[in-house]
Amino acid sequence: MIENQQIINNANERSIIILPFSLVNKEIELHMCLNVQKIAAVIEVGEYSVLPGVMPPFVYMIDMQGIPVPVLELSKLVENNDLTQSQVKSVDKKKQTKKRIIVCHVLSIYIGIIVDFTKKIKTVQNASLQPIPEIWEQSNSFFVSGLLNEKDYYRYVFDIERYISNIGLNIGSVSSEFKENNHILKGKKGLVVEDSRVYQLLAKKFFEKYEMALDLAADGKIGLDLLLKNANKYDFVITDIEMPNMNGIEMIKQFKSIHKNSSLPILFHSSISNPEFSKDLMGEGYGDMITKFNEETLYQSIINLFHKN
Structure with a gap:
């Protein structure tokens, strides 16, 4: 194992x-x-x-x-x-x-x-x-x-x-049913940093459903460039951790080293389920972490981000 x-x-x-x-x-x-x-x-x-x-x-x-x-x-x-x-x-x-x-x-x-x-x-x-x-x-x-x-x-x-x-397997989907508080997300703009084409497609469907604007980046370097140019235009960031060129943690570290007082909500996602790792990210002030990149988890996690800020 x-x-x-x-x-x-x-x-x-x-x-x-x-x-x-x-x-x-x-x-x-x-x-x-x-x-x-x-x-x-x-x-x-x-x-x-x-x-x-x-x-x-x-x-x-x-x-x-x-x-x-x-x-x-x-x-x-x-x-x-x-x-x-x-x-x-x-x-x-x-x-x-x-x-x-x-x-x-x-x-x-x-x-x-x-x-x-x-x-x-x-x-x-x-x-x-x-x-x-x-x-x-x-x-x-x-x-x-x-x-x-x-x-x-x-x-x-x-x-x-x-x-x-x-090969035809559905590894994720976005339902047609809306959540009770879907109005909270309408009009928000998010940056999703993710190298998986499958997860990118899920993100696009999710953002379209809740009428949010989306910028996509395939790795941390591209994501950092978008963040530095548009930091004030994003309401939140969702980023994978492991990616080519630069991963999500390094991207956010560099961003926060320049924008030291930024309160931009960050949501990391990783298939590593480890409470201590999540605690470290939060302790350093980087952001929250989820271990499932699906609609239910994304929706609730983003809602929680706005309730915290």
Whole structure:
């Protein structure tokens, strides 16, 4: 299992913690990784009992401590035409695969992905995480949110939200039903700093529903630039913590170092559920934190921000 407290202790605002893994197809190996925040567990194939009943595209479903987890096979990604020989590495024929299931927690959904190799969790500098070329944003078959340069090859950051959304799973929605106090939000303007295209889409739908104005930024550097230019125009900020180029904590630290007396409400979101981490953010005066990026949680958290200020 992945220990959240260990992640918190080892992380800082300038680093990101990843689990490197590889996919192998024939003699080609694709090097990828996942942000540890999105991982609930890493288990050996066959370690958990298989539950009856599963629908495509899942290959089977496992019982993880009472939680049914559907499992996907990702090896076909290696055959993708978007990958060239320069982007993958030939596999040593003597190398034996040791298949594992990475159990991911995306919003309220648990999804398992079968991989051929995993390496030890490691910390990398946030600045070394490169954004993907803009043309990749248009691809419906290449699910990458960032790049890491590792000596002889690049390691791709797997965009799990985009992948499972593309296969037809609904990982989040905005209902048509309004809340009792929806008038409180009408006309407000917010900045959402988020690198996930899926979460960006949810934010757009949420803001449109409650008739709020929205600026979107894909990473902390872009978000900081917008904040410095438009600080007085925003009613609140929602930011992810782990992002390429600059993460949410560093972005807010730099903003507050310039606007020392700013009372702009900040709402961080992270899949790390840790009361001490949330207390630290509040203690430093950075803002509040939520661990679910869904409509109900967003709505109540934003309402609470306005009640506090």
